[in-house]
Amino acid sequence: MWVVFWALLLFFIIITSFFATLTTSASPALHADELHALGEIATTLGIKRLNLSDGDPCFLETLKLGGVVSNVVNMPFNNIVCDCSFNNNMTCHITEIFLKSTSLPGKLPPELAKLRYLQKIDLCRNYLSGSIPMEWASMPHLTFISLCANNLSGPLPPGLQNFKNLTFLGVEANQFSGHIPDEFGNLTSLTGLELASNQFTGSLPSSLARLVNLEIFRISDNNFSGIIPEYIGNWSRLQRLDLQASGLKGPIPDAVARLENLTNLIISDMTGINSFPNISSQVIQNLILRNVNMSGPIPSYIWSKPVLRSLDLSFNKLTGVLGINLVPKLTYLTGNMLSGEIKSGVYLNSKSNIDLSYNNFSWPSSCQERSNINTYRSSYLNNT
Structure with missing residues (x-):
């Protein structure tokens, strides 16, 4: 009897160990609900054939696409990132979706809200149309949204205020319109806000003053109204400010010019900037103040900025002579009223590309044509 008992006990231990081994050696898998949601998302995006049967997307780290987006399977712009730490490392949830430059012809999928753990969405450079779905406002984990260069339109939904953790929102090069919602001031985690090349109107809301973590602010090529807000000068972390043809008017607030x-x-095609601002930053690399109606001399401090590599002061009313210690690699001074003699030295021996055309410079008689210097009609003595 004891022999039978010990035999049964040994058999039980072996079977238990066998199934325990199977359980611990099994691979984690994407949650079934999210796998189903991927099919719905693909349909809305305009993907005609999505192969979900040939491997788990979390381990393929990509979507196998067909139809309108062929030959992009192995491109770095088509990938999925998952977190497989759920349910004792047995269940995966999608955290990031990147489908860039894949010629998607559909719409922005409201079904993305079914990916409960999604943090990053990048659908840049496609042919997507429609507006941002209100359903996205129920995705509290989102930190990154990039929708640039599509055919998206409509106003920005106020529901975007729910994205308390959003650090980047990029919708440039679309057809969005209307005012910037006041609720955007609640997105205090934003470090990047890119709204350029749309059809936005109205003044920038005062609530944006609360976006003190911004490092990038790009609103060029729009139809905004009003003046450059003073509160931008409180964004002490700001590294890039793009206001080209934004619709705003000057002057440049002193607090903005003092951002270190x-x-x-980058500012262009603007009125109200009558004199050269006192740029404090010693890390400025690209300074564009083109066609902003500035007059007076170029301040001497500009030529001593240590890392300045691109300077564009074209199409203003700048006067005076050039006292130069350092020529940025790309220097555009065309269309001003600058004068004085260009001496052989800094300019003529420079390896920089320099545009001095349409000014009133005089040149030494020994001057020869240089391929890196555009002097067309730059001299009142020789108009050739």
């Missing part, structure tokens, strides 16, 4: 972390200040 600015690496790119």
Whole structure:
């Protein structure tokens, strides 16, 4: 009897160990609900054939696409990132979806809200139309949304205020319109806000003053109204400010000019900037103040900015002579009223590309044509 008992006990231990081994060696898998949602998302995006039977997307780290998006399976712009730490490392949830430059012809999928753990969406450079779905406002984990260069339109939904953790929103190069919602001021985690090349109107809401973590603010090529807000000067972390043809007017507030972390200040096609601002940043790399109605001399401090590599002051009313210690690699001064003699030295021996055309410079008689210097009609003595 004891022999039978010990035999049964040994058999039980072996069977238990066998199934325990199977359980611990099994691979984690994407949650079934999210696998189903991927099919719905693909349909809305305009993907005609999505192969979900040939491997788990979390381990393929990509979507196997067909139809309108052929030959992109192995491109870095088509990938999925998952977190497989759920349910004792047995269940995966999608956290990031990148489908860039894949010629998607559909619409933005409201079904993305079914991916409960989704943090990043990048659908840049496609042919997507429609507006941002209100359903996205129920996705509290989102930190990154990039929808640039599509055919999206309509106003920005106020529901975007629910994205308390959003650090980047990029919708440039679309057809969005209307005012910027006041609720955007609640997105205090934003470090990047890119709204350029749309059809936005109205003034920038005062609530944006609360976006003190912004490092990038791009609103060029729009139809905004009003003046450059003073509160931008309180964004101490700001590194890039793009206001080209934004619709705003000057002047540039002194607090904005004093921002010390600015690496790119890009302003063009604006009125109300009558004199040269006092740019404090010593890390400025690209300074564009083109066609902004500035007059007076170019301040001497500009030529001593240590890392300035691109300077564009074209199409203003700048006067005076050039006292130069350093020529940025790309220097555009065309269309001003600058004068004085260009001496052989800094300019003529420079390896920089320099545009001095349409000014009133005089040149030494020994000057020869240089391929890196555009002097067309730059001299009142020789108009050739």
